[in-house]
Amino acid sequence: MKNNSLNRLNTRRLASLYVAIFSVFLFIACSQNQDSAKEEAVSFKHHVIFDTDANNEVDDQYALAYLIFNGDHFALEGVTVNATSDPDGAHGYSPVSDHYDEAKRVMQLCGVYGNIPLYTGAQKGFDDIKDDLDNPEFDGHEAVNFIIQQALRDRGQKLVLLPVGKLTNIALALKKEPRIAENVHIVWLGSNYPDPGEHNQNWDVPSMNYILDVDVPFDMVTVRYGKPSGTSAVLVAKTMVEHRMPGVGPRISEPITGRHGGEFYTWGDYAVELYLKYQNHMWGNPPGRALFDMAAVAILKNPDWAESYQHPAPIYEDKQWIERPENPRKIAIWEWFDIYAIPADFFYTMDNYVITRRP
Numbered sequence: 001m002k003n004n005s006l007n008r009l010n011t012r013r014l015a016s017l018y019v020a021i022f023s024v025f026l027f028i029a030c031s032q033n034q035d036s037a038k039e040e041a042v043s044f045k046h047h048v049i050f051d052t053d054a055n056n057e058v059d060d061q062y063a064l065a066y067l068i069f070n071g072d073h074f075a076l077e078g079v080t081v082n083a084t085s086d087p088d089g090a091h092g093y094s095p096v097s098d099h100y101d102e103a104k105r106v107m108q109l110c111g112v113y114g115n116i117p118l119y120t121g122a123q124k125g126f127d128d129i130k131d132d133l134d135n136p137e138f139d140g141h142e143a144v145n146f147i148i149q150q151a152l153r154d155r156g157q158k159l160v161l162l163p164v165g166k167l168t169n170i171a172l173a174l175k176k177e178p179r180i181a182e183n184v185h186i187v188w189l190g191s192n193y194p195d196p197g198e199h200n201q202n203w204d205v206p207s208m209n210y211i212l213d214v215d216v217p218f219d220m221v222t223v224r225y226g227k228p229s230g231t232s233a234v235l236v237a238k239t240m241v242e243h244r245m246p247g248v249g250p251r252i253s254e255p256i257t258g259r260h261g262g263e264f265y266t267w268g269d270y271a272v273e274l275y276l277k278y279q280n281h282m283w284g285n286p287p288g289r290a291l292f293d294m295a296a297v298a299i300l301k302n303p304d305w306a307e308s309y310q311h312p313a314p315i316y317e318d319k320q321w322i323e324r325p326e327n328p329r330k331i332a333i334w335e336w337f338d339i340y341a342i343p344a345d346f347f348y349t350m351d352n353y354v355i356t357r358r359p
Helices: 002-043 059-068 096-109 126-132 141-151 168-176 178-182 205-212 238-244 267-276 292-301 341-351
Strands: 046-052 074-081 118-120 159-163 184-189 218-221 235-237 288-290 307-312 315-317 320-322 330-335
Touching: 046 059, 046 141, 046 292, 059 074, 059 096, 059 267, 059 292, 059 341, 074 096, 074 141, 096 118, 096 267, 118 141, 126 168, 126 205, 141 159, 141 168, 141 178, 159 168, 159 292, 168 178, 168 205, 178 184, 184 292, 205 315, 218 292, 235 238, 235 341, 238 267, 238 288, 238 341, 292 341
Parallel strands: 046 074, 046 159, 074 118, 159 184, 184 218, 218 330
Antiparallel strands: 235 288, 307 330, 315 320
């Protein structure tokens, strides 16, 4: 009886040992799979062309820096500029050269100017330029030709076109070379849809309508001034900028002269100066302002930071949206942005930046 009891005890001990060993191997295998999945997720990078009216307000600059400092998530192929207004000018177009110069300042301060190309795009609107595309020197030809060239490259994934101003450069590229439609994914910060208006939209409605009728992946990252469901709700407080941004980023050896004067050695110091120029145009408690364009970069980085749905592409006529429910062409509409996660990730990225490089 004693021997039988010992045998049963030893059998149970061996069984427990085998289970423990199996559990260890299973844990190691699962950990390796998780690590592999994480490495695969980190190794995938969106290839992006950032299209901007950089001298308009302050959000373009913040979005560009956020993109540049997310080098573990984005491969920045290039930056293109277009002209809308500048906040200090009249109600007409500001010179496209001003937008080029401002994008250049940000790229210099973030340590990528000269490594990542910057091209001048359209001064005027789509309807003013579309019939002139056979002219080698058409308005915006540098940016448009660059977009086409990059879109036709075989990179094993769609090239993300990330316009945060008017859509002129993108629409002209699609019209000049329709083949790029199957190779690109447009993620646009613009529109108050389903309400009328919005700066980026209003500066060139025909370019937006043209894209809405082209079979190309198109995401509309809504603004919706004053409403909780748009990027207008992604507020960054003045106190946070003053506390977190000074000195952020690499320190360059020769200072750049800012848009409003002064000399700057770091992106963070310039970012504070830009932001404080708008302290008379802030809202909320504590006071701050939305950095609309930055949210478009954020949802490309992490789509869980907003909600989206597929919708038959509408059209915009006589300052109102016209629904086309039978339209087989669908677009993605983004709304309800995470007003906590997006600013938190922005500031985390500023402190732990990984500078993007051109592939």
